[in-house]
Amino acid sequence: MASPLRSKSENGENNEHTSPQQLVLDVAPLNCVPYVGPTNPDDKSVSPEENTDVTETIGPAMIFLPSETTSEDLDSIVACTKHGVALTGAAATGTMGPIVGLVDIGVLEDSYYFRVSLPGVSPDKKDFSCDIESDGKVLIKGITTTGEKVVVKNSQVFHMLTQNLCPSGHFTVSFELPGPVDPEKVTSCLANGLLEAVVKKR
Structure with missing residues (x-):
């Protein structure tokens, strides 16, 4: 479909007539749903009664x-x-992106700080690990506990109608700090779905 601000001359060239206050954007839509409108009134092949029970999801x-x-x-x-x-x-x-694994990194004269979004991640030490190498590589492994179809709370069984949180299962997050570090000098805390750590530079 041509833009209402564009017209074609007889020789096929585009002559753009645009207002300086109005920009012409040529972008793809985020989501397209085919238009299913009423049938042509002159078309006798489909009667209106045949379409009354059709619901499109x-x-x-x-x-x-x-x-x-x-x-x-x-x-x-x-x-x-x-x-x-x-x-x-x-x-x-907010920016659309993965729920688990968003990373912020900060820097100080003698150390680096990072925080990683880990909602629904099990804090149990047997299920979670954060390894930092001397070259600054960070590897986080764990298990998410959200996204299940059935949730049991206080001996009540809930069948989930919506599942918008991260699916349950194993995950890894890896990234690199800006420079080398001392892996022995790390303080970290995993609480409320957020891993925070400070590691000394080398």
């Missing part, structure tokens, strides 16, 4: 709302879904 979808949307509008949209999740504020504007 599109799977996960994302809706972008204008900034002036009220909380009542958002609540009514979420109420129309069976198991919808609404994100607002910083959660809605």
